[in-house]
Amino acid sequence: MGLGYEDTPLLPGGKWTVHDGRRPQPPVVDPGTSSTQEAAGRPPSDATILFDGKDASKWVDRDGNPAKWKVENGCWEVVPKTGDIQTKEHFGDCQLHVELASPTVVKGEGQGRGNSGVFLMGRYEIQVLDCYQNQTYPDGTSCAMYGQYPPLVNACRKPGEWQTYDVMFVAPRFEGTRLLTPAFITVIHNGVVVQYHRQLQGPTQHKRLACYDPHDAKGPIKLQDHGDLVRYRNIWIRPLDYYVNA
Ligand code: MG
Numbered sequence: 001m002g003l004g005y006e007d008t009p010l011l012p013g014g015k016w017t018v019h020d021g022r023r024p025q026p027p028v029v030d031p032g033t034s035s036t037q038e039a040a041g042r043p044p045s046d047a048t049i050l051f052d053g054k055d056a057s058k059w060v061d062r063d064g065n066p067a068k069w070k071v072e073n074g075c076w077e078v079v080p081k082t083g084d085i086q087t088k089e090h091f092g093d094c095q096l097h098v099e100l101a102s103p104t105v106v107k108g109e110g111q112g113r114g115n116s117g118v119f120l121m122g123r124y125e126i127q128v129l130d131c132y133q134n135q136t137y138p139d140g141t142s143c144a145m146y147g148q149y150p151p152l153v154n155a156c157r158k159p160g161e162w163q164t165y166d167v168m169f170v171a172p173r174f175e176g177t178r179l180l181t182p183a184f185i186t187v188i189h190n191g192v193v194v195q196y197h198r199q200l201q202g203p204t205q206h207k208r209l210a211c212y213d214p215h216d217a218k219g220p221i222k223l224q225d226h227g228d229l230v231r232y233r234n235i236w237i238r239p240l241d242y243y244v245n246a
Pocket of ligand 1: 115116117127128224226
């Protein structure tokens with residue numbers, strides 16, 4: 001006795017029938033636990049851990065040297081002027097989880113308050129900014145796709161409090177010099193959807209229109225040093241290329 005049905009029509013793709021019991025079972029994953037203000041949660045069991053609060057070895061600076069940001073008390077603080085940092089490993093389609101806290105001591109305004117950034121493929125920036133009672137141009141606010149799309153809402157927590165970015169990213173596809181499909185992104189900020197299946201116009205630009213140039217199928221996750229003391233913890237990623245193509 002099989003798990004499913006054998007007298008059902010073939011699904012598009014020509015491999016499996018409707019309710020086909022021979023179709024591979026989804027792999028079992030321990031979903032982990034959520035984070036609290038007091039402690040980082042436990043990532044899903046199939047996640048690639050990028051930063052666990054202690055080990056910075058998966059990251060390098062722009063020149064390929066060890067990242068110089070300060071690892072302390074289970075988190076990582078930007079050390080201004082040491083530059084952006086990026087993962088050694090490269091990724092395409094992915095689910096990315098990042099936790100961050102704006103500087104506890106509030107200073108500056110607009111783009112000058114708690115500025116940093118999370119870049120997919122080293123190119124597509126989700127803005128990190130302390131926008132708790134701090135306004136700036138909307139496409140540069142917290143969780144904006146910088147220069148392209150403001151977030152749907154402002155879901156910022158207070159400075160110093162831990163916040164979560166959960167990202168679903170579909171990398172662009174190129175064929176030779178031609179763009180086949182653009183990048184798409186969904187961002188959930190502190191549990192609230194703030195970017196919903198946004199079609200990106202190209203790699204992030206400042207004061208210019210974005211446009212696509214062919215690039216590699218994978219790229220690093222990059223965190224921005226914009227001179228402010230933003231802290232990070234509990235960063236993990238689930239590459240989705242494998243599951244999508246399986
Ligand atoms: Mg930024």
